[in-house]
Amino acid sequence: MTLVEIYKRAIGYLAPRKGRVAVICAFNVALAIVVIAEPILFGRVIDTISGGMDVVPTLMIWAALGAFNIVASVLVARGADRLAHERRASVLTESYERVVSMPLSWHQQNGTSYSLQTLLRAVDALQGLWLDFMRTHLSTIVALALLIPTALAMDLRMSAVLFVLGVSYVLISRLVMKKTKDGQMSVENHNHKMFSHVSDSITNVSVLQSYNRVQQETSALRDYAENLLKAQYPVLDWWAVANAMHRLASTVAMMVVLIIGAILVSAGEMRIGDVVAFTGFAQLLIGRLEQISTFVNQIFESRARLEQFYVMEDAASQSKEPETARDLGKVEGHLRFENVEFFFPNGTKGASDVSFEILPGETLAIVGPTGSGKTTLINLLQRVYDPSEGAIYIDGVDTRSVSKNSLRANIASVFQDAGLLNRSIEENIRVGREGATNAEVEAAAEAASCDFILSKSEGYDTLVGDRGGKLSGGERQRIAIARAVLKNAPILVLDEATSALDVETEERVKSAIDNLRENRTTIIIAHRLSTVRDADKVLFLDGGRIIEMGTFDELAKQGGRFTSLLKAGGLAMDDDLTPRVLQKAA
Known part of the structure; x- marks a missing residue:
């Protein structure tokens, strides 16, 4: 210029x-x-x-x-x-x-x-x-x-x-x-x-x-x-x-x-x-x-x-959305990936011919090695990226035809990094839904097992620090879950939400997650065996391609990549599940 x-x-x-x-x-x-x-x-x-x-x-x-x-x-x-x-x-x-x-x-x-x-x-x-x-x-x-x-x-x-x-x-x-x-x-x-x-x-x-x-x-x-x-x-x-x-x-x-x-x-x-x-x-x-x-x-x-x-x-x-983008409205949570292909700007393939379906209220667990494309699928669902080929449908509607705001209003996400703002606990929970009443915020916190809040001297007004640094890992995750509870979206995404927590803390967080999953279509990027076991469907991903897909029992008996993952301990084992799962995989 x-x-x-x-x-x-x-x-x-x-x-x-x-x-x-x-x-x-x-x-x-x-x-x-x-x-x-x-x-x-x-x-x-x-x-x-x-x-x-x-x-x-x-x-x-x-x-x-x-x-x-x-x-x-x-x-x-x-x-x-x-x-x-x-x-x-x-x-x-x-x-x-x-x-x-x-x-x-x-x-x-x-x-x-x-x-x-x-x-x-x-x-x-x-x-x-x-x-x-x-x-x-x-x-x-x-x-x-x-x-x-x-x-x-x-x-x-x-x-x-x-x-x-x-x-x-x-x-x-x-x-x-x-x-x-x-x-x-x-x-x-x-x-x-x-x-x-x-x-x-x-x-x-x-x-x-x-x-x-x-x-x-x-x-x-x-x-x-x-x-x-x-x-x-x-x-x-x-x-x-x-x-x-x-x-x-x-x-x-x-x-x-x-x-x-x-x-x-x-x-x-x-x-x-x-x-x-x-x-x-x-x-x-x-x-x-x-x-x-x-x-x-x-x-x-x-x-x-x-x-x-x-x-x-x-x-x-x-990057502004076209005026023709329509409002998705409230959905039931019927998800369908249809022959989805995706290439990153540098030409690397992120997804290859991915097709699967999740009915309303079902839980899908996605497993696979690091860099297999698990998070890429989540990003495609939320339109961080759009598919290069194929389409993603929610309740039969192509997600590319609706506004991103209306799409994301139907999805609540909990990530490994809780992503807290340097504000009060209450303000962080309210991120889930602007205009929520104090009673609704407290109900969401209770559903997420955030009992620790009342033990703080400032209660809900407690500042969490930069990226939640004044709280423990479990406390940060439960606030993130409370945020998702308050949003009350029909679709739930859990991206390695508990992978960085110790076993004792994870048990408390898992209870909150189980409450959150109820009556919601859920996609879980899983690392723990109990989480995969509870899923209605398991998808094994590698190189952006679906290698295996089915129920936990079907894949455990199949003798494929998922079975090898179980035998190698590639999923964190729960003591009560380990003997019978390995026996079944054998």
């Missing part, structure tokens, strides 16, 4: 408040007129005094314009500041919603730190551009637009000097931008690396401390910072050179204006007041050109981060 395109799109975010922007712009135009009038009035005052005439009327006009300048400047500054801060908050909120609604595959590919840094740095850059647009950019453009014809009308020779000065500024700025374009892009890349490193390190601070990696990670960050500075310094040097060249051009132009003015006054071809006016024009032009130079530098530095933000915004717009 060109700088003009970047700037135009940035200003476009002010459109929702175009009425207030128009008022601020009107005051800016008036201020620009006043700025042009002041040097002319100053020149007239000099000529009036030199001619021995009454200077009071001219001074009164000048004073009135000065008073207007002060009042209008305050109003513009106040209005611009408030509007820029308001739009920053709005754009941040709106963009946050779009980014969070992006497909999980996009987040997995780009990473959390990329989204966070791109969003925060971009809204700060946008706010700066909005402020400068409303405070200085517009008034500068209007002032220059008025200055040119006014100067030409007064004297072509003196105007030529101002024209050369303006061209010099433009050429110098273009040269520096050309020299620093790649360098500034490199600076942004180094900024992203630094931010990603810090975000990654802090997220995994327990690992760093446990393995004594703090010094090494700090050293790595220091290296990132040094590389950033190595990329930044040449860019800064070029803009320092540009500033010096601008100052040189300004000084030379001012001297030439005074010299030519002195010659013309001596020859009787110009009044002293006109020379004073042109001196004011030169100072005005220099000031405005310096503002433009600063603005160009500002937008040039913001170019990379704004381009990344626009790409993210466009990706969010493209």
